Amino acid sequence: MAMMTYLDAARAALAEEMRRDPTVWAVGEDLGRGGVFSQYRGLVEEFGPERISDAPISEAAILGAAVGAAMMGTRPVVEMRFSDFALCAVDELVNQAAKARYMFGGQTRVPLVVREPMGMWRSSAAQHSQSLEAWYAHIPGLVVVCPSTPADNKALLKAAIRSDDPVVYLEHKHLWPLEGEVPDGDHVLPFGQAAIVTPGSDLTIVSWSAQVHVCADAVATLARQGVKAELIDLRTLWPWDKETVLASAARTGRLLIVHEAVQAGGFGAEIAATAAEHITARIRRLGAPRAPIGYAPPLEDAVRVQAPAIVAAALGLVNGRQLG
Amino acid sequence: MPIPNLDLSRLRDQHRMMWRIRALEEAALRGLDEKIVLGAIHPSIGQEAVAVGVVGNLRRDDILLSTHRGHGHTLAKGANPDAMLCELFGRIGGNCGGKGGSMHIADFSVGMLGANGVVGANIVIAAGAAHAIKLKREDRVVCCIFGDGAINRGPFLEGLNWAQVFGLPVLFVCEDNGFAATTRTATMTAGGGPSVRARAMGLMAEEVDGNDILAVDSMARRLVAEIRAGGGPRFLHAHTYRLTGHTGADPATYRPAAEVAAARALEPIARTAAVLAEAGLSADDLAADRAAAEQEMLTAFLAARAAPFPDPAVAFTDVQDAGAPSLEHV
C-alpha cells in the first residue's frame, strides 16, 4: 500500500500500462507539458513525444484518429481535457467508436480510452463543469467509468486500457488532490463491480464519482442520528452492478440514488426504474436542478447536491410509510 | 492517336474492373427495384475511373476508408461481390453479417476499414489509421476517399491538419462529382475548393480529370509512391460526374437532361474502351469484358437473393465485451 493522490494514481496506471504494452499511447492537447491538470507529468520524459503525443485543438480529430489507430491495432488513450469539450467529438465517439465493431459485423474492435475530466470544480461555470455520464451510458457499445478514489482510479484506468471496448473514463476534477491508499502491484478491477463503502441496514444510498464523498458525509450525519445507511459506490455506470444494488435495496427496503448530474434523465432514473421493476422498496433519487452551472459560488452551490439534502432525503425515506 | 508507352494489359485490367463496378451497381439497383435492397444505396455509376485508378495503386495491405458511395472503392480493393450483395440485401454471408448494409460495408481482410454513413467522418479516422502505421514504423499507406460535400465539414480541416502536422502516410482523395445530394456543391462552398484548402494547410495537392483512367492511374501512382517514401500526406482532387441520382431512388430532376447527356458522353468506361480500341483491342474483346462482369454479378446477385436472413439473436452479438446486451428484451 502507498498513499497517493487520485491524480497520481491514474498517472501511475498509465505509466505501468505503457511499460507493459508498447501499443498503448496517449494523445491530447498539451500532454508534452504534463497536460492541463498535470496528469501526464513526467511521462513524455519516459516514453517520448510519439507515445505521449501533443495534439492540435481538434477534438474531433483526437477522438477520430484514436478510432482509426485503435482499429489498426494500437491502444490509444485520448485526453479530452474537460468532458465538456468531448462534445466536439460526439460523432467520433457515438457514431464511430461505439458502432464500428457492431456495424462491421465483428471485424474489428475499438480499444480506446477517452479520459474526460468532469464535474464541478472551483467556479468553472457552465462549459467546464458538467456531469454528462448518463448520455454515455445510453449508448450501446460504450463502457462508462466514474472512479471516486485513488485506488479505483488506478485499478479502473488499467482495466480501461486493457479493455477491447471503447471506454469513457470520467475522472472528477475535484478529486485530483484526494489522497488514499493504493494497493501496490498490478491491481486491476473488473467493470460492473460496485463497492460497499459503508455497510448498513436502514437504507441503501447509491452514488458514484465525487458525489460518493458527499454521500459519505451524509452517512456519518445519519449515523449520529441512529440511521444506518449502506453506501454503495457504483464505480462503473455501464456495466453497472445491478446485483449488488438490488440485493442491498431489497434488504434495506429503501433506495436513494444521488448524483451530481442533472436529475432529469440522469442515470439515477435508470437505477430507480430498474429497482422498481425488480424489488419492493421505497425509492428516491436526488440530482441537480435542471439549470446550467453558474460561476459565482452561491450560484454554483445552488445546483450542487449537498450533504444536508441527502440527509433530508434519506430521513424522508426512512420515516415515510413503508411500501409493500 | 495511339498513346506512347501504353501498358495495354494494365489498361485492360482496369477496363474489366470498371465494368465489374458498374455491373455491381446495376445489380444493386436491380435489388432496389425488387425491394431486396432494404435501405438507401448511393450508386457510383460514372465514377468508376476514380475507384479503379486510385485504389488500383494500393497494395493489399494498404488501408482504404470510403464513403456512403463506396461500392466501387470496396470492390477495387479486393472485396468479394458475393459478400457485398449479401450485405446489401441484409443476408448471412454479407461482409458485416447483415449488420451494416450499403453504408457500412467493410472488409478488413483486404484492408477496407469501412464505408461511412456520416459525411466527412472517415477523414479523421483515416488520419488515425495512418498515425498507427507511423507509430508501428510500417510502410503501409492509407487512402481516404470522400466527396466534394465533405470538404465543408469540420473533420476535413481537422483531419488534413492532423495528417500534415504528424507527417502521416495518407492519400486524401476528393471524389468531386459536383453534387452533395441535390445541391450543387459549388453553390455552398467558399473559396477555391478542395485543393486550395488542402494547399493552405501545406499539403501537396493535385487535380485530375477523374474520368480519365490513365490520368488518375498515373497521378495516384506517383502520389502513393511519394507517400510510401515518407513524404507525408498528399491530396488528390478528382473531377467526375454522378450519372445517377444521389440515391438509387432519386430521379435527380434538379439537373437539366442536356447536362447529364453531356456528362454521359465523357463517362470513363467508354473513354477507356476507345483507348483500348485505338491500341488494337477488338470490339469482341471489349464486349467480352463487359459480359464477363455482368455474368459475375448476376451469379452473385442470384446467390445473395437466395441467402437467408440472419438469426435475430445476432442483433445482440458484437456490441461490446463488458455489459453486453442480454436477450431479456426479446
Ligand SMILES: Cc1ncc(C[n+]2csc(CCOP(=O)(O)OP(=O)(O)O)c2C)c(N)n1
Ligand atoms: C454529417 C452528415 N450530414 C449529412 C448527411 C446526409 N448526406 C448523405 S450523402 C450527402 C451528400 C454528400 O455529398 P458528397 O460528399 O459530395 O458525396 P457524394 O454523395 O456526392 O458522393 C448528404 C448530405 C450525412 N450522411 N452525414
Ligand SMILES: [Mg+2]
Ligand atoms: Mg459529391
